Amino acid sequence: MSTNITLLIVMGILFAVGIYxxxxxxxxxxxxxxxxxxxxxxLLILSAGGRRGEAPLYKSALDAQEYSDPxxxxxxxxxxxxxxAVTAFMLGIIYRSWVISRADVVADDDxxxxxxxxxxxxxEEDSPVPEDTTEFEGDESVPAGNTKEAGPSA
Amino acid sequence: xxxxxxxxxxxxxxxxxxxxxxxxxxFILRRKRRTQRAxxxxxxxxxxxxxxxxxxxVWDGRTYSVTLGGWAPPFGISMVVDGFxxxxxxxxxxxxxxxxxxxxxQGLADGDEDGPVSIFxxxxxxxxxxxxxxxxxxxxxxxxxxxxxxLTASYVLLxxxxxxxxxxxxxxxxxxxxxxxxxxLISIGMIxxxxxxxNMADLAVKLPQISEGTQTxxxxxxxxxxxxxxxxxxxxxxLPDSYPTAPAPVTAVxxxxxxxxxxxxxxxxxxxxxxxxxxxxxLMVVAGLTMLVGILGxxxxxxxxxxLSFTLTSHIGFLIFGVAVGNxxxxxxxxxxxxxHIVVQTSLFLVAGLIERRAGTSNIDRLGSLAKLSPLLAxxxxxxxxxxxxxxxxxGFLGKLGLVQGGAELGTPMAWVLVAVSLLTSLxxxxxxxxxxxxxxWRDAEDASDPDPLLLVGVSAARGATYDIVADEPASxxxxxxxxxxLPNGMLAMTAALVLVGVALTVFAGPLFDxxxxxAGQMLDEGNYIEAVLGAGEGQAR
Numbered sequence: 001m002s003t004n005i006t007l008l009i010v011m012g013i014l015f016a017v018g019i020y021x022x023x024x025x026x027x028x029x030x031x032x033x034x035x036x037x038x039x040x041x042x043l044l045i046l047s048a049g050g051r052r053g054e055a056p057l058y059k060s061a062l063d064a065q066e067y068s069d070p071x072x073x074x075x076x077x078x079x080x081x082x083x084x085a086v087t088a089f090m091l092g093i094i095y096r097s098w099v100i101s102r103a104d105v106v107a108d109d110d111x112x113x114x115x116x117x118x119x120x121x122x123x124e125e126d127s128p129v130p131e132d133t134t135e136f137e138g139d140e141s142v143p144a145g146n147t148k149e150a151g152p153s154a
Numbered sequence: 155x156x157x158x159x160x161x162x163x164x165x166x167x168x169x170x171x172x173x174x175x176x177x178x179x180x181f182i183l184r185r186k187r188r189t190q191r192a193x194x195x196x197x198x199x200x201x202x203x204x205x206x207x208x209x210x211x212v213w214d215g216r217t218y219s220v221t222l223g224g225w226a227p228p229f230g231i232s233m234v235v236d237g238f239x240x241x242x243x244x245x246x247x248x249x250x251x252x253x254x255x256x257x258x259x260q261g262l263a264d265g266d267e268d269g270p271v272s273i274f275x276x277x278x279x280x281x282x283x284x285x286x287x288x289x290x291x292x293x294x295x296x297x298x299x300x301x302x303x304x305l306t307a308s309y310v311l312l313x314x315x316x317x318x319x320x321x322x323x324x325x326x327x328x329x330x331x332x333x334x335x336x337x338x339l340i341s342i343g344m345i346x347x348x349x350x351x352x353n354m355a356d357l358a359v360k361l362p363q364i365s366e367g368t369q370t371x372x373x374x375x376x377x378x379x380x381x382x383x384x385x386x387x388x389x390x391x392x393l394p395d396s397y398p399t400a401p402a403p404v405t406a407v408x409x410x411x412x413x414x415x416x417x418x419x420x421x422x423x424x425x426x427x428x429x430x431x432x433x434x435x436x437l438m439v440v441a442g443l444t445m446l447v448g449i450l451g452x453x454x455x456x457x458x459x460x461x462l463s464f465t466l467t468s469h470i471g472f473l474i475f476g477v478a479v480g481n482x483x484x485x486x487x488x489x490x491x492x493x494x495h496i497v498v499q500t501s502l503f504l505v506a507g508l509i510e511r512r513a514g515t516s517n518i519d520r521l522g523s524l525a526k527l528s529p530l531l532a533x534x535x536x537x538x539x540x541x542x543x544x545x546x547x548x549x550g551f552l553g554k555l556g557l558v559q560g561g562a563e564l565g566t567p568m569a570w571v572l573v574a575v576s577l578l579t580s581l582x583x584x585x586x587x588x589x590x591x592x593x594x595x596w597r598d599a600e601d602a603s604d605p606d607p608l609l610l611v612g613v614s615a616a617r618g619a620t621y622d623i624v625a626d627e628p629a630s631x632x633x634x635x636x637x638x639x640x641l642p643n644g645m646l647a648m649t650a651a652l653v654l655v656g657v658a659l660t661v662f663a664g665p666l667f668d669x670x671x672x673x674a675g676q677m678l679d680e681g682n683y684i685e686a687v688l689g690a691g692e693g694q695a696r
Binding site: 022027030034037038041044045047048049071072075078079082085086089090093094096097100101106107109111112115118 | 229295299302306309310313316321322323324325326329332333335336339340342343344346347352395398454455456457460
């Protein structure tokens with residue numbers, strides 16, 4: 001299978017740029033990264049179709065070998081439509097995020113921060129169990145005075 | 155190919171088409187809420203009947219395929235119905251229907267004016283269509299399209315209302331999902347470049363012919379892409395971050411379905427495209443870490459919904475373990491366990507929604523007295539919680555037993571380590587749900603820190619010799635809406651129905667295990683699938 005080297009180089013650049021942008025914290029850059037990466041993937045699928053040939057419209061004079069492979073093109077069309085829809089939706093989210101918080105960056109999760117900062121000592125579970133609480137009245141090992149207070153506190 | 159003349163299987167495309175048309179209709183009817191509700195529920199009921207019929211057709215363990223558009227496979231789009239896909243369809247639609255009715259009841263109780271409910275029903279149906287399409291897909295690209303349909307619908311559902319928290323969670327979720335989809339698309343491009351087809355049956359024939367190294371690369375790329383969707387460690391961190399902020403019914407249906415579609419794709423990859431357990435050791439390591447890291451995260455949480463999200467990722471590890479074991483026993487148990495986990499995890503999230511509604515919060519530090527205030531709610535939590543923890547005789551125990559038996563039959567040191575890890579994880583799961591039980595249900599609300607007034611009012615009302623669960627003082631945002639607004643009967647009924655489905659999985663475990671064992675045996679011989687799609691002769695050609 002022979003492929004177009006220029007397309008491959010462009011594809012590589014698109015992938016590199018896309019992944020770099022995807023790792024940014026600013027949402028618009030992330031979105032641009034997704035768009036660029038999506039185009040890189042489309043080029044990859046196009047290259048997967050093999051060497052170039054005639055447009056795949058039936059001509060009686062042409063041998064089957066002469067056509068280019070139509071399937072990758074169909075796949076790319078679908079992929080373009082999907083990327084388009086997702087891009088539009090993400091723009092909506094980014095705009096909403098801007099309206100709400102005037103920020104274009106991925107925010108931290110408050111609950112995550114709270115959980116990570118909470119004390120490892122849990123009052124309810126880790127407090128030492130008082131020795132003088134028993135529900136068995138007249139237990140020899142427990143002083144009699146304490147048993148009366150030790151019933152289940154209402 | 156086996157084209158069953160005019161049997162249920164010929165109607166398989168309708169399982170995708172019906173919800174899509176229903177969504178269009180529901181969107182047109184967005185100003186007429188009652189009609190819209192009726193359309194959505196009606197479509198799901200009809201789809202469920204159709205899928206149950208399909209399941210009855212393939213119950214004996216045969217595989218059928220339907221080819222769309224008159225193009226012969228492997229060029230046309232084929233949909234494949236076998237025991238596994240039909241079973242997943244039926245379970246997923248039962249769960250979707252229950253959650254939809256729960257959400258409807260919630261909307262009825264609150265008045266529909268809050269929030270953009272008009273978009274909820276169409277998006278929900280699109281989600282169901284995407285899930286069905288992914289289960290039925292007979293080629294990789296159609297699987298990709300199915301994933302995209304369900305993901306796009308899930309973006310909308312997750313950010314419903316556009317509040318600060320949901321937008322924050324939504325951006326992470328969307329970016330991670332898009333990245334995984336792009337990775338999946340790259341894999342499809344690579345696979346097409348390597349073997350020149352995307353039809354899964356055709357791939358099963360042709361992939362063994364290419365070099366071992368290329369196969370491994372393609373295999374790993376697919377597993378990583380599906381691993382993100384299935385939330386397998388170390389690709390699972392997006393899940394507990396994004397799920398808990400969504401509305402309760404949305405979280406419930408996501409927890410039940412979305413990750414399981416990823417697991418389904420992993421199972422197909424391991425049994426059909428790359429059989430032979432070449433990566434099973436790596437999968438076992440990943441499965442063990444998924445279980446452990448997930449459950450340790452769950453134990454650290456104080457918010458019920460977040461805790462449940464962590465148990466969700468943790469129990470994905472059990473499924474991956476079953477796939478990695480790869481023998482008939484393990485795979486059969488995995489199929490059973492998927493159904494169990496979908497039902498149980500969804501019911502727990504529905505209960506979490508009810509708890510949040512009853513008590514004004516889902517933070518266990520602030521909860522208490524719920525067992526006294528609503529014994530029914532306590533029961534509805536207790537049964538699926540014990541089920542998740544794997545207490546006999548529930549289906550969680552049976553599924554885990556099956557997995558452990560599968561691991562023991564394999565008998566490698568790695569499998570034994572995994573058996574031990576899975577038992578430890580079950581124990582820690584029990585610890586996590588017992589913490590919720592102790593705090594939210596058993597202790598007095600007075601002992602909680604900063605409890606919602608609703609709980610305290612309820613306690614004093616309950617002490618006054620009546621078990622009326624409705625607070626009669628206007629202490630909260632719900633209590634001015636009249637009686638039974640705190641726990642609407644419809645929401646309780648649908649939660650109870652789903653809990654009962656979970657119990658039914660236990661009661662009918664015998665026939666179900668026979669079925670899943672049969673299906674697993676059939677899936678391990680990929681000749682069945684190939685023959686069903688490409689026609690007789692191809693299957694034996696291997």
